[in-house]
Amino acid sequence: MRINIFTKLLITYLLIILLTLFVVGIFLTQLLQNYFYHLRQRELMVKGQEIADILSAQLLGLQDPRVTNDLLAILDQFLDARIQAVDKTVLVLATVPGFEEMSLPFSAEELEQLLLGEAVAKRNYHAQTGEQLVSVAVPIVLPHEVAGAVFLNAPLRGIAQTLSQVQRLIIYAAMLASALAMLAGLYLSKTISLPLQQMNLAALEVAKGNYRQQVKVTSRDEVGQLAQTFNHMALKLRQTIEALSQEKAKLENIMLCMHEGVIAIDKKGRILLANAQAQKLLHLQKKELTGEKLTNLPVDKEIENLFLAVIGQGKALTEEFATTGDRILSVQVSPLRRRRQIWGAVGILQDVTELHQMEQMRRDFVANVSHELRTPMTSIQGFVEAILDGVVTDEKSRNRYLQIILAETVRLNRLVNDLLDLSYLETGKLTWQLEPIKLPPLLTQVADKLQPQLQQQSLVLQMQVPDNLPLVLGNYDRIEQVLVNLLSNAIAFTPSGGQITLSAKDIGKQVCISVTDTGPGIPEAEQHLVWQRFHKVDKARTRNLGGTGLGLPIVKQIVEAHGGTVGLKSVLGQGSTFYFTLQKVKAKTERC
Ligand code: ADP
Secondary structure (H helix, E strand, C coil): CCCCHHHHHHHHHHHHHHHHHHHHHHHHHHHHHHHHHHHHHHHHHHHHHHHHHHHHHHHCCCCCHHHHHHHHHHHHHHHCCEEEEEECCCCEEECCCCCCCCCCCCCHHHHHHHHCCCCEEEEEECCCCCCEEEEEEEEEECCCCEEEEEEEEEECCCHHHHHHHHHHHHHHHHHHHHHHHHHHHHHHHHHHHHHHHHHHHHHHHHHCCCCCCCCCCCCCCHHHHHHHHHHHHHHHHHHHHHHHHHHHHHHHHHHHHCCCEEEEEECCCEEEEECHHHHHHCCCCCCCCCCCEHHHCCCCHHHHHHHHHHHHHCCCEEEEEEEHHHEEEEEEEEEEEECCEEEEEEEEEEECHHHHHHHHHHHHHHHHHHHHHHHHHHHHHHHHHHHHCCCCCCHHHHHHHHHHHHHHHHHHHHHHHHHHHHHHHHHCCCCCCCEEECHHHHHHHHHHHCHHHHHHCCCEEEEECCCCCCCEEECHHHHHHHHHHHHHHHHHHCCCCCEEEEEEEECCCEEEEEEEECCCCCCHHHHCHHHCCCCCCCHHHHHHCCCCCCHHHHHHHHHHHCCCCEEEEEECCCEEEEEEEEEECCCCCCCC
């Protein structure tokens, strides 16, 4: 059972009051009894002395015995005590009616004291009634001896009544004090218990996370100070929690926005922190990872081992892992230290697939460029050496050799120009003047330009270009370059007698221009690769045709720089269609 402060205070008060009154009662009773006893004793002593004087006067013959008897009778009446006179030889000198059977209530020593002339007094109890008695003995002193003694025995009457009155008074005082104690308890409960209860409720609310709790300060005493301190504490707690929440939110935001995955574990391998990116990179479906053991999650065993190795060795380690979907994950793990003790590890996870691809592309590019340059240069070197060495003697052969050298030089030149173009296009260094272009004349012009090659290959070029084609926005020379590239490819790859179709059509916001041929077509698996640098579908054949593998990447770059897209549809053995789109010029609203 829980006893509240009010009950405790009340019980304590009542106990103190009742105990005090009880002790006071006992002392008071004792005090009163002693007081009454001494009063009666003194009175009896005086009276005893008077009687002793009367008796000694009679013994000396100075007084008539009848007078003595009368005096004794009167004294007996007023004294309310039993009087007994005893002579020295322990014989009764005078017998007062009613005192015959009374024995002497003093001890031998006290009687001896009496015989020496000293009065003695004693407190006695009645054998039957238990009533308190005061016994006094006064010696009857003659000039040279003690002739006897006068004994006075009196009950302490009236004391019981006084004592019961005092006790009643004490009971009334106890009742009044109890009532006052209850009132005081109520007051204290109001001033102490109630504010404490309120503080208790407020503290419980704070524990639940409601930090805006404040209690009323109703006094300036300790309880009031406690209330003030509580309010201050709640305020500080709120400020601290808010600051911590803000810091946490900031950290979470940073973690969330980070491109890298972050995962921290403690010494036992339990996850302390894992951002969304880490979850994504590790392909973990579970939403909340905090508290989970890394070993219980479907994480690559090698990644787990890396974390454990860092905790074990106490030094940072970095490794790369191949994960699902041909992705490469770089994991850098560092130990977490507190007072030189390692208590966990934090890992930064990075998807470095693109980086690796870029690196690979760079290596491929260097290899491709070297390869593309080496072939014509070796060829030129060989033929020049042959001429210089005098291996070629006749004019016809020398001319043929020089022709080859020229062709290779042209090829080299084209290759370098293409590379430069591509480099400029890729870095965005080229800025063009965009202008409205009428496509039909441009397409006709390109077709005319390539007429000699078409004839040489016995190819038919069909034009499907409507005259009312809307204007497109572009750079005239660059669009021409795109068309020449695509048509040149079509001419180069289409066997004699084949057909090439150059068409253009309005497709809403854009115009689509396509070059279709009846060439060998491109396998489906390679269709997306033809837009990459140096990619050649049939390497031997392309080489014979003098291709560099840079034409289509240049086309793609130019078209995309114009805000358009490129595409390819091809069926192996039937032919290919390369197409690209260009933005139409937005029609201006004419005003009168
Ligand atoms: P190249 O200078 O070698 O033609 P491109 O980038 O223009 O370089 O073309 C890349 C490769 O795409 C070519 O080597 C060729 O294998 C293939 N290709 C391009 N156009 C056609 C086409 N019309 N028909 C078949 N294959 C083609």
